Amino acid sequence: MLSKEQNDLLTKTNADTPMGKLFRRYWIPAMISDELPKPDCPPVKIKLLGEELLAFRDTEGKVGLIDEFCPHRKVSLYFGRNEECGIRCVYHGWKFDVNGECVDMPSEPPSSNFKHKVQIKSYPCRERGGVIWTYMGPEEEMPELPELEWNLVPDNHRYMTRKIQYNNYFQAIEGGLDSSHISFLHRGAGGQGFMGLKKTAASKVSNYLTGDTAPKFEVEKMDYGMLVGAKRHAEKGSLYWRITQFLMPWYTMIPPYEDSPRGAHAWVPMDDEHVYTWNINWNPTRPLTDHELEILKSGRGIHMELIPGTLRAKQNKENDYLIDRELQASGKSFTGIHGIQAQDSAVQETQGAIVDRTTERLGSSDAAIIAARRMMLKAAQDLEKGITPPALDPSSHHVRSASVVLPEGVPFQVGAKEVLTFTDEDYIRDEGAQNVAAANQDKI
Structure with a gap:
């Protein structure tokens, strides 16, 4: 839990606050x-x-x-x-x-x-x-512009939306770092959305998530933020790892499934009680297919259908996110709420505009959340002392999330090393894609 003073420091983002001053040192989407x-x-x-x-x-x-x-x-x-x-x-x-x-x-x-x-x-x-x-x-x-992978790929490789969420930015970040809730909140219909996976592969991954609902977390501090590994039992002698990237000050990357579109979020504070939730899917190697775009726009995944002319979701707190109790009772959906983003919004918004973290009870599965809080608080406090914030160097953004099965005893940082980063060459020298210099020309 946090003290009231720590919670205020973490959640208040106006110009005269330490966290507000920290966020104003980054380029903001x-x-x-x-x-x-x-x-x-x-x-x-x-x-x-x-x-x-x-x-x-x-x-x-x-x-x-x-x-x-x-x-x-x-x-x-x-x-x-x-x-x-x-x-x-x-x-x-x-x-x-x-x-x-x-x-x-x-x-x-x-x-x-x-x-x-x-x-x-x-x-x-x-x-x-x-x-x-x-x-x-x-x-x-003023630093250089970010070089997050989704911001470097050609336009037809990427699909993104943003919406207003009615809660403080940090409880949304906590949701993005919490790999354990995947086994519950997103279980069943409208849940994981293993887009593009063969039925057998999707079933195998689903079994990992539902078969081991108490993942063990390992968190490593990085110069850009954190690398979070959540391991679950897989086949005998092996472990299934969901590896999430957290990049300061508000980006998370969702572990992908094989060649399915990758996913990411940015949670940008409007004020202390509202946040712009950015939802991004992309494929670094090819354009998104019509079938993938159809699924992404359907509301099954991390995007939600909006009320026309607004950034407000049709599924919202006032209509109980259109929960289907019969579907929930059937066991086909753990929540009865359609879509990953709607499920996330339901639990994050109903925590209240700003969670009172002085009364919470955290467990071992909250290791990444605890580490992120400490990192954010330290960055804001360090800036007050004149220390430069982390993750301002665009080259530190060249990272990816991953989901892999590794033999027991192999550190995830070692076993997944090759898939956790990308290089400039992936874009600058790839003749089959637009490159950073041409396709993503900065317009000032």
Whole structure:
């Protein structure tokens, strides 16, 4: 358990908090690029780390992320006109560009130079891999863009969505690190979703997960975060390992099954009680098939169907995630809730907006969660002392998760070594795929 002071430090992310200052040292996945589909399209409201912001794509295709409210009379610029390389307030016509500079002030006399004295808060944005990234920290400390594998592959190798989840970011991270819940929460219909696996292979993996519901955890601290191995009994003399990657400050990678699409999450705080849940699937070696995309969009896996025009899931707390009690009673689904992400949302949101960790009782299967808490708290406290946060170097992001069967006695770090990393050459020199330099050209 944590003390109240530790829990507050872990969960509060506004600009004046230690964790908020830590998060502002990283590039933040703010939006999917397609949410701003073309120049001069309607702007989009977005809330990040407690700040109410507005994103827009200008006439030249550049993305701006600015304070939502006009500094004149604090009217929301969401209702503004996106035109001629700027967003214009409909109240008095003040206009701001992607850098937050006031470029027109028609309500003032032509002789006035007042517009040159007005600046609105803005954050730099770049695009890579279908994502609009923003940096909210000190300009002089800006790192290079992340090089997570899903952000480097060609567009047709990747499918991603994001939604609003109604809880603090960290209980979502804890769910992503908790390999033991796979044996229960995701058991049965709509559960593991062994996409692309032959029936016999899927049955074998399912038997590993349900046959040994008390995995033993091994956690190794890495320069980018943590490597988490959860081992279960497999055939005689062997162990089944689910190996999860945790990359600071909010990324987890889901252990894949053979050639099925890989999976990852990012949990980006909107504020202390809401989080943007990013769900990503990709295949590093080939485009996703139509069949795979059909399954990914069906809600069976880590993506959820949204209420049109919103980032809110159709299955939500108000409708009990559309739980089917008959299905649950039948034994075909442990929860009676359709889809992995809906199941995760149900347990994370119903913990409350912010979990009271002062009263919890943790067991041995919570080793990764305990280690992640310590790591996050230490990183925030270290930054207060002037120590540089971990995982800012993009080269440290070149890692993969894995699921493997290894002989007993073989350390997972050794037995799975070849499948836990990738190199620049996998993308830069692969003639059958777009490379980092061309396909993922940064747009500033």
